[in-house]
Amino acid sequence: MTLDILRSIAAGIPWTLALTLVAFVIGAFLGLPLCAMRFSRFGAVRFLGAALILTFRSIPPIVWLFFIFFGIGFGYLQISPFQAAAAGLGLITAANMAEIYRGALAAIHAGQWEAAFALNLSSRHRFVDVIGPQLLRVALPSAATYAIGLLKDSAISSTIGVNEIAFQAYHTSQRTFHSLDVYAIAGLLYILISLPMAWATRWADVRLRARVAR
């Protein structure tokens, strides 16, 4: 019985992982321009950046997902539950990553920019070769903490019908009436996925920090 429950819930693992990964990648990339907007020399762009970040962060994820899936998805744009969830969580992640990048930028010594200027590196190379790699290293712990949070938030996508762990757990409990076992197993699966993420982050952090630390 337990094995049967486990098997049916485990069917959701790939969807949970895929959703977390896709939303995180969207957010990690979109977070960069969003962060850059906040440092623009044009006031209007800075304001727009701040407003977008505020909007993405203050509206609860479930409202975003409903807005995208039921709102935009009905009538305006054909969109699957997975796409809606990835877009919604991706945007929220982008706003949070923008703030994480902003904090990391503040941690990079102004002398790094000055040295890059004095060496005549172009703006692209200043970012790609000098600031970017240091930014990622500083941002890594916060970004990983956020990613683990995102893994848990992905459960919200069950409400719009993404076949991930929480969704499978709900339907398994409806089918078997073993709600306690079902949700305990679902919880355990989330823990089992989070742990290696945390370990990998710590390992990477220690390795990178050994180099960058002065």
Add this chain to the structure above:
Amino acid sequence: MSASPALDKPKTIEESDSEPLLRLDGVCKHFGSFEALSGVNLTVKAGEVAAIIGPSGSGKSTLLRCINMLEPPTSGRVALGGVVVEAGQEPSRQVLMQLRRSVGMVFQSFNLFPHLTVLRNVSLAQERVMGRSRKQADDVSMQLLSRVGLADKASQYPNRCSGGQQQRIAIARALALEPQLMLFDEPTSALDPELGLEVLAVMRELAENGMTMIVVTHEMHFAESVSDRVIIMADGRIIEEGTSKQVMRNPTTERARRFLNAVVDR
């Protein structure tokens, strides 16, 4: 670009062209209502070593930073070789690139890139700015690292090097771009005296080989023994300028006398 001085050939001031390599005319810099520089005029000839001394907050570092436009001047004119930047109008990217291309800068806090090995630190800009291949750049870098006595550190990361070593690497990094003018912003101030000596030895060698240098420093002995000219700044102005002997032995202004007394009494 105008005639550039041969980098490794000794050249005395008298031999060099009459047109100075660097000319600053009426350079002012305001930070809000604070006037960090108030109308500085300065010329430096190719091959000349100028030491700038003066109390903290006198505008020494700001002056250096105006030369390569890390701080664009509020008014005035900076001419280096054939490149002229007038304050007030935004210099085009091309002009900025040309200007910075001919100026190397060494900072008080070294500012090596901590995520790159020593070799990559020296090679990076050669590849990105001068278009050298990785191989060419690394060859040049190894020569320069040998010149500053640190070839054995090439594969290390900067945090494995002492402050004095880091500063010598920073000098090699700046030299790799073959600048016509080297700016040193208190290069030994963050170092303990012994480590400072090894940096000064490298700078002395550069000066002897004809590099044009402007050195902001508190090292009076270095200023006196290596520089062709000593400049004393106070309150955003040059208050004294001449050979080290003139300026340090017989200052003409009361302000300069006070500063020198404070330094010499130490």
